[in-house]
Amino acid sequence: MSETVRVTSFTTLVEIVTARDAGRVNARIAVPGATGRTGRFVLAELDRRGLTPVPCARDTDLDRAFGAVDAVINCAGPFAETAEPVLAAAIRAGVPYLDVTAELEVIGDTFARHAGAPIPVVPAVAFFGGLGDLLATAALGGATTADRIVIGYDLSDWHPTHGTRATGRVSAERRGGRRVVHTGGRLRYRDGAAPRTQFPFAGGRRAVVGEFTMADSATIPTHIEVPEIETYMNTEAVDDLHADDPAGPVPVDASGRSAQTFHVEVIAHSGGVARRASASGRDIYAVTAPLVVEAAVRLLAGEGAKPGVACAGARFDAREFLRALTPDHLAATIPDGAAR
Numbered sequence: 001m002s003e004t005v006r007v008t009s010f011t012t013l014v015e016i017v018t019a020r021d022a023g024r025v026n027a028r029i030a031v032p033g034a035t036g037r038t039g040r041f042v043l044a045e046l047d048r049r050g051l052t053p054v055p056c057a058r059d060t061d062l063d064r065a066f067g068a069v070d071a072v073i074n075c076a077g078p079f080a081e082t083a084e085p086v087l088a089a090a091i092r093a094g095v096p097y098l099d100v101t102a103e104l105e106v107i108g109d110t111f112a113r114h115a116g117a118p119i120p121v122v123p124a125v126a127f128f129g130g131l132g133d134l135l136a137t138a139a140l141g142g143a144t145t146a147d148r149i150v151i152g153y154d155l156s157d158w159h160p161t162h163g164t165r166a167t168g169r170v171s172a173e174r175r176g177g178r179r180v181v182h183t184g185g186r187l188r189y190r191d192g193a194a195p196r197t198q199f200p201f202a203g204g205r206r207a208v209v210g211e212f213t214m215a216d217s218a219t220i221p222t223h224i225e226v227p228e229i230e231t232y233m234n235t236e237a238v239d240d241l242h243a244d245d246p247a248g249p250v251p252v253d254a255s256g257r258s259a260q261t262f263h264v265e266v267i268a269h270s271g272g273v274a275r276r277a278s279a280s281g282r283d284i285y286a287v288t289a290p291l292v293v294e295a296a297v298r299l300l301a302g303e304g305a306k307p308g309v310a311c312a313g314a315r316f317d318a319r320e321f322l323r324a325l326t327p328d329h330l331a332a333t334i335p336d337g338a339a340r
Helices: 010-019 037-048 062-066 079-093 104-113 127-140 162-174 216-222 235-242 284-300 318-324
Strands: 028-032 052-056 071-074 097-099 120-122 148-155 179-183 186-190 196-201 204-209 228-234 261-270 273-282 331-333
Touching: 028 037, 028 062, 037 052, 037 284, 052 062, 062 079, 071 079, 071 284, 079 097, 079 104, 079 162, 097 284, 104 162, 104 216, 120 284, 127 148, 127 216, 127 261, 127 273, 127 284, 127 318, 148 196, 148 204, 148 235, 179 216, 186 216, 196 228, 204 235, 216 228, 228 235, 273 284, 284 318
Parallel strands: 028 052, 028 071, 071 097, 097 120, 148 228
Antiparallel strands: 148 261, 179 186, 179 228, 196 204, 204 228, 261 273, 273 331
């Protein structure tokens, strides 16, 4: 039988968990945005892992709710509106904060405003942002510099949720409709249409849209010194994303997952050597749940639990983290050995 542990601070929880078997601690995790698609997957994954989810609606009194939990996983977008108030409430409660944002600007704001936070803050532990960051970190094998990182996304289709569309509109407004790229060691804005080209996936070349910058370009540079990050998305997914289709993902099994498949490849170039890591699976919304819950479980066990803002690749052993998700959630290929 699992044992429920009530604590009043993050420090106390770490002491309890590290002093005993972490698997026996039934931590309570608040989930703002629990009614959204990703939020529902997170609730199910928390329950599967033996944790107690505490769903929070938009009108929930956060101070009261967070005072009775051990960590917060924020799934409520657009995060430009929710990240700051939810994170501030987590700081007041003294509990770790994680979120699943894919908004580059929000990630940048979080790092800028909360570098000295008294709690662990882990933004963008999701398919976009967290997975690419972990793959890049694993590909580098412990190195903290790279000449160039190239990320290729191949989705069988992409029918975004209403939340994803709303988030996209907010980000587009913040950028004035411009595209964003990571070049010259920082994010820069560009006008005009994105280039179309071919990407050399391990399974064969695919037609892609280039400069399709995602949250990885905000997470990776926080702990890896890299002047250039190139991101590509297969054209079918981009066309789906821009189509006038409000239906969103269609569940095809009891878990609520759609039939969508994904494949991500990250190629880290350093000193003339290219090292490739990849991950494949089903449903980009569903796979976010095991990513962020795995991060929460590790934090509560004391791993990577120092206060302040740091993304998943900086806090955890990326290879071990990805292996923990294989084969239940991902099929991952990670190069052996350290980068030379």
